Amino acid sequence: MMGHACCATLGPWSGLELDGTGLRRAVIRLGGQLATLLEGVNLKERDRIELPDSPEQIPTEELSALATQWFSGRTVLYYNTAHGNQIEYYDPSGWLYLWYPRNKRAVPGGWYIEGEDLYARYGPNTYNPVTRRYGGDWQRSSLVSMIRDVVDSAPRDVFELSTGRVPFPLRAHPAYPSIAAVKPEP
Incomplete structure (x- = not known):
């Protein structure tokens, strides 16, 4: 369960590129080439996600359609100061799997996008230590806020959280500056 704030710098292997349309493009680079995120996971040109600099300026119907592309079938790394690092896999079937700091298991849930919001629901036995609320109900998060918290994303269930x-x-x-940098502590 997330609260969202923004990370501006993605580190030496990652970055945000601004294009002429005001869209920022999440890019993973190593020596000028697109880097392998994790074993067997390549970020190709078609897998890049364009994140708007000012998502609040996108009309609602367009934001909803674009957000489905940005999240569906992708592993997303978020960061904000309240929760810290969080990783979620958004299965296209509507299932959601959250990897929360220090958790020993992925937290399953559901997700869908409606209008300018992403709705997520985790089980009633889950607890959000930041909001001090238990799960079980659909929670609404602004897509604009969520996009601002995205550090990196990659196609497919990179960490096999759905298991x-x-x-x-x-x-x-x-x-973490990127999905590629997510590694166990020494």
Whole structure:
């Protein structure tokens, strides 16, 4: 369950490029070439996600359609100061899998987009330590706020969160600069 704030710098392997239309493009680079995110995961030109600099200026019907492309079938790394690092896989079927800092398992839930908002619901036995609320109900998050918290994303279930397992305990802080940088602490 997320609260959202923005990360401006994505680190030496990643960055945001501004194009002439005012859209920022999440790009992972290594030596000027698109880098391999994780073993077997390549970020290709068609897999790039264009994130708007000012998403609040996009008409609602366009924002909703674009957001579905930005999230569906993708693993997304978020960061904000309240929650720290969070990683979610948005299955196109409407299932959602959250890897929350220090959790030993991925938290399953559901998701859908309606208008300018993404709705997520986690089980009633879940707890959000920031809002101090238990799960079970659909929670609305502004797409504009969520987009501002995106650090990086990659196609498919990169960490296989849909299995319910997490590869290691995710640290809350400091922010990971990219999905490729998400590795266990030494």
